[in-house]
Amino acid sequence: MTxxxxxxxxxxxxxxxxxxxxxIAVAVLALPLVGLLQRTPWSTLxxxxxxxxxxxxxxxxxVVSLLAAAVSVVLGLPLAWVLAxxxxxxxxxxxxxxxxxxxxxxxxxxxxxxFALGRKGLVGRALQDWFGVDTLIGTTAGAVIAAAFVSxxxxxxxxxxxxxxxxxxxxxxxxxxxxxxxxxxRRITLPLLAPSLAAGATLSWARAxxxxxxxxxxxxxxxxxxxxxxxxxxxxxxxxxxxxxxxMSVLLIGVSLLILIGLRHRWIAPRTSQPDTSSETSPS
Amino acid sequence: xxxxxxxxxxxxxxxIHAAFDAPTGSCTAIVGPNGAGKTTLVHALAGLIxxxxxxxxxxxxxxxxxxxxxxxxxxxxxxxxxxxxxxLFPHLSVxxxxxxxxxxxxLAARPARQRAEEWLSRVGLADLAxxxxxxxxxxxxxxxGLARAAACQPAVLLLDESxxxxxxxxxxxxxxxxxxxxxxxxxxxxxxVETRVLADQLLVMEKGEIxxxxxxxxxxxxxxxxxxxxxxxxxLLTGTASGTQVALHSGVVLTTATPMTGPVLVTFSPxxxxxxxxxxxxxxxxxxxxxxxxxxxxxxxxxxxLGAPVPCQAWVTPQAVGELALSAGSxxxxxLKATELTVREA
Numbered sequence: 001m002t003x004x005x006x007x008x009x010x011x012x013x014x015x016x017x018x019x020x021x022x023x024i025a026v027a028v029l030a031l032p033l034v035g036l037l038q039r040t041p042w043s044t045l046x047x048x049x050x051x052x053x054x055x056x057x058x059x060x061x062x063v064v065s066l067l068a069a070a071v072s073v074v075l076g077l078p079l080a081w082v083l084a085x086x087x088x089x090x091x092x093x094x095x096x097x098x099x100x101x102x103x104x105x106x107x108x109x110x111x112x113x114x115f116a117l118g119r120k121g122l123v124g125r126a127l128q129d130w131f132g133v134d135t136l137i138g139t140t141a142g143a144v145i146a147a148a149f150v151s152x153x154x155x156x157x158x159x160x161x162x163x164x165x166x167x168x169x170x171x172x173x174x175x176x177x178x179x180x181x182x183x184x185x186r187r188i189t190l191p192l193l194a195p196s197l198a199a200g201a202t203l204s205w206a207r208a209x210x211x212x213x214x215x216x217x218x219x220x221x222x223x224x225x226x227x228x229x230x231x232x233x234x235x236x237x238x239x240x241x242x243x244x245x246x247x248m249s250v251l252l253i254g255v256s257l258l259i260l261i262g263l264r265h266r267w268i269a270p271r272t273s274q275p276d277t278s279s280e281t282s283p284s
Numbered sequence: 285x286x287x288x289x290x291x292x293x294x295x296x297x298x299x300i301h302a303a304f305d306a307p308t309g310s311c312t313a314i315v316g317p318n319g320a321g322k323t324t325l326v327h328a329l330a331g332l333i334x335x336x337x338x339x340x341x342x343x344x345x346x347x348x349x350x351x352x353x354x355x356x357x358x359x360x361x362x363x364x365x366x367x368x369x370x371x372l373f374p375h376l377s378v379x380x381x382x383x384x385x386x387x388x389x390x391l392a393a394r395p396a397r398q399r400a401e402e403w404l405s406r407v408g409l410a411d412l413a414x415x416x417x418x419x420x421x422x423x424x425x426x427x428x429g430l431a432r433a434a435a436c437q438p439a440v441l442l443l444d445e446s447x448x449x450x451x452x453x454x455x456x457x458x459x460x461x462x463x464x465x466x467x468x469x470x471x472x473x474x475x476x477v478e479t480r481v482l483a484d485q486l487l488v489m490e491k492g493e494i495x496x497x498x499x500x501x502x503x504x505x506x507x508x509x510x511x512x513x514x515x516x517x518x519x520l521l522t523g524t525a526s527g528t529q530v531a532l533h534s535g536v537v538l539t540t541a542t543p544m545t546g547p548v549l550v551t552f553s554p555x556x557x558x559x560x561x562x563x564x565x566x567x568x569x570x571x572x573x574x575x576x577x578x579x580x581x582x583x584x585x586x587x588x589x590l591g592a593p594v595p596c597q598a599w600v601t602p603q604a605v606g607e608l609a610l611s612a613g614s615x616x617x618x619x620l621k622a623t624e625l626t627v628r629e630a
Contacts, residue, residue, distance in 0.1 A: 170373060172332050173365070176365040177388055178389055183388055191375045192375060
């Protein structure tokens with residue numbers, strides 16, 4: 001049983017059982033996609049994607065997901081900073097609440113949002129009384145809120161991890177050189193954090209792009225306002241138009257794959273060393 | 285800018301208690317074993333660690349005083365710090381690192397860059413301006429870090445082992461640079477030569493407290509702790525070399541084994557000096573008649589401080605003091621082998 005082979009050994013054969021299990025796992029994940037691609041009407045794909053309803057859903061998806069990502073960054077960055085840098089009672093609880101949407105079924109989130117922000121909801125009534133906001137339900141703003149609800153945690157955990165890895169001595173050094181808090185934040189903290197922020201923002205955008213449950217439950221399914229690509233796909237599928245559903249699905253898969261491939265170093269297989277400060281740049 | 289400091293501070297359960305004054309433009313060297321609290325002391329001066337008690341006064345202005353509730357943040361203190369870890373900003377080029385301080389002081393991009401380039405050439409690194417910190421060697425990074433702190437043109441410059449990883453040649457250049465800087469300097473060092481050449485005042489720290497203060501000569505002549513003695517037990521003379529001859533300022537010429545030209549530092553151990561009552565006829569290249577300035581018995585040896593014309597120390601046994609009838613004001617002959625002398629560029 002004593003295996004003394006060094007970890008450097010290049011061709012260590014994995015046990016057969018592990019290989020088989022891994023291949024089955026890939027099959028489970030990939031086969032549905034293969035099935036979809038095999039049924040894809042490639043010849044008419046162009047025209048299908050050019051249809052008004054599809055383009056409209058794509059537009060809503062892009063607007064909603066980008067706005068949700070922006071909300072995640074603007075609100076999530078201060079939150080990540082608080083979680084990473086401050087010690088306070090109940091921090092573990094706050095973090096758990098913040099990350100809850102990652103594990104919660106989105107439909108639960110949608111229902112929760114409905115009871116909080118709906119016309120008779122806790123905050124919804126206040127919004128109406130104080131700001132004259134009639135209702136968020138059925139509006140693009142509502143869809144953005146639903147998408148931000150499920151996607152912000154992805155940004156927060158990525159940014160918090162980045163902040164924790166940051167060498168705070170660099171910030172101290174900047175302050176001894178005469179940099180005030182804002183200058184330190186702007187010229188040292190944020191630039192050093194940039195790779196984490198980019199990864200977190202992209203992840204939360206990707207999550208928002210695929211959002212379905214919370215959106216349809218809270219914001220509803222209104223063409224041009226809240227009907228994003230995932231909602232349009234479900235709609236087409238239920239309405240007996242599988243080819244339209246497939247075409248839009250292929251579009252969504254393509255976009256998502258591009259994002260994940262772009263992120264492969266940042267999140268999926270993060271490098272162990274500090275984010276690129278190394279030999280990538282050459283003297284000018 | 286003068287410094288008056290009384291510092292009671294703590295980091296990670298380790299407390300320091302230290303008080304010292306430094307006049308405007310002076311250089312104070314802090315020496316002490318590792319873990320003595322030297323870095324904690326300069327961090328407290330810089331404002332990176334809050335005082336628990338005490339006061340920091342710069343040029344008559346209270347910068348920090350917990351009793352009055354005054355705590356000026358690091359960026360508002362006229363102090364720049366060069367840390368032993370350099371802490372260069374990895375995302376900025378070398379020149380932008382050095383220009384960081386001037387930019388924070390409100391200088392526009394172009395003049396800030398100009399000043400940074402000036403300082404880079406003063407530390408001999410003008411041609412590395414476009415590199416990233418990750419591309420520098422340890423010694424280069426140290427010089428960039430030093431240039432970055434100096435480019436702030438601070439009234440007080442704190443240097444935490446700023447010359448530690450430099451090779452002998454650049455070390456001399458940088459030492460000259462530090463000697464020329466107008467700022468009031470506080471420097472942590474482990475190098476006896478640096479201490480003797482740069483410092484007007486020496487603070488010896490051990491276990492979080494200052495155990496001895498004085499000029500380097502005073503402390504070297506009467507080290508209060510074994511650690512201090514170990515660090516400073518070295519004779520240092522300055523003179524002008526011409527081949528293997530070094531003319532001291534007193535006019536005495538010493539013979540060395542290393543040919544050099546120009547201003548030099550000559551160092552040798554107190555153990556290398558032998559004393560006798562009559563002019564010795566030995567193989568030693570250097571002999572002179574000396575006046576005994578002071579005699580100081582220590583546990584197992586006697587430290588004899590010689591005055592003109594070659595001020596230095598010699599260690600002898602207690603028996604030798606009796607045999608040679610040494611006492612303050614008496615005269616004796618000193619001998620020193622040329623091969624015992626270390627000569628380096630001043």
